[in-house]
Amino acid sequence: MTTTTGPVLELEGVTRTFGAVTALDDVSLRVEHGELVGLLGPNGAGKTTLLSLVSGLRKADSGTVRLFGGDPRDAASRIWLGTTPQETGLPPTLTVGEVVDLVAGHYPAPMPRAEVLARFGLEDLAKRQTGGLSGGQKRRLAVALALVGRPRLVLLDEPTTGLDVEARHILWQALRDYHADGATVVLTSHYLEEIEALAERVVVVGGGRVLADDSLQAVLGLVGLRRVLLTLPASSTLDPSNLPGAHVAEVTDTADGRRWTVLAADADALVRALVHHDVPFSDLELRGASLEEAFLALTARADAGDTDPAPTGRTAGTGTTPAADRDVDRDAEEAVR
Known part of the structure; x- marks a missing residue:
């Protein structure tokens, strides 16, 4: 019934x-x-x-x-x-x-x-x-x-x-x-x-x-990730994905240099690391993770064996x-x- x-x-x-x-x-x-x-x-x-x-x-x-x-x-x-x-x-x-x-x-x-x-x-x-x-x-x-x-x-x-x-x-x-x-x-x-x-x-x-x-x-x-966008000079050899708190990074060449999108667990730590390395970054933006990013992070966590x-x-x-x-x-x- x-x-x-x-x-x-x-x-x-x-x-x-x-x-x-x-x-x-x-x-x-x-x-x-x-x-x-x-x-x-x-x-x-x-x-x-x-x-x-x-x-x-x-x-x-x-x-x-x-x-x-x-x-x-x-x-x-x-x-x-x-x-x-x-x-x-x-x-x-x-x-x-x-x-x-x-x-x-x-x-x-x-x-x-x-x-x-x-x-x-x-x-x-x-x-x-x-x-x-x-x-x-x-x-x-x-x-x-x-x-x-x-x-x-x-x-x-x-x-x-x-x-x-x-x-x-x-x-x-x-x-x-x-x-x-x-x-x-x-x-x-x-x-x-x-x-x-x-x-x-x-x-x-x-x-x-x-x-x-x-x-x-x-x-x-739940994911706790932030999306950090910034522009670095084309001459810069720094890879932001290697900085503390960074997980994934994508880069696009622009007229002003190289536009990076970095997913970071600790956006503040990432920005402090940029300053510490004396990197002349510009156009800094901080955004919340999209649902797609949250979805990928959660399923990746399961695939990695986090039970x-x-x-x-x-x-x-x-x-x-x-x-x-x-x-x-x-x-x-x-x-x-």
Whole structure:
């Protein structure tokens, strides 16, 4: 039996393996009503596996998965769930409008066809057969279909893959509007600016475990890196990446010299080292790390064997087994279907 109280979805100590490979290792995660959560991680991190467990496509080897308080593999638990997997098949001979009506017929109080098409800018395609749509148009339709039944939880796996910039922004606004109406949204994405644009909470997954789980700003703060930009004369032989506190450096030749971008754990120490070396630097800028930099730093920490989970305001799993690659993930999904 499902419930409207408690978390929308919850995983407790969940492990899922494919042969000798562990995709999720003792993962715990809880999402409350009305949250908009961005799920980040490299290929094979376990993101798609996690969503497939929540949507009932797979069963955990151990641990507990709950959807609206019930078992995701029970149809009654999924009545308020909308989902778009990475790959979606559409009946090629049906029109866009007919597909919307077909999906709507499975729900007790669906959105009207006109509302669905308007939210995603699909009005002009209503009479077009889905077989004649471009890849981006099919993707927009697939995401639109996830909302037809007015779900209280929407799971979106790489929702804007194949979309151009304009179509991506249309989808972003549609998701913002739907979330503003009280829905819970969980999405994975490799477009890190998409997570920055949409998510209020970020969960970083790597190596089959949760590396970070907190607000967007808190996840950025976990990394503790600052971006230091400065210009050095072209004649300078100093490499700022060798200075105290520096991690990575990139350089670009400019008319004024060489423009360096340095990621530093201690920006103050880096600047003091520049002064100590009597380097005539100019155009100094200090900025916070971007989400992409935070993401790369967190996953690099896991790859280096740092098994201590990053401090967060939420529960995180602590496994260390490498995750399954995406090809294994997809093969297993096909087997379950």
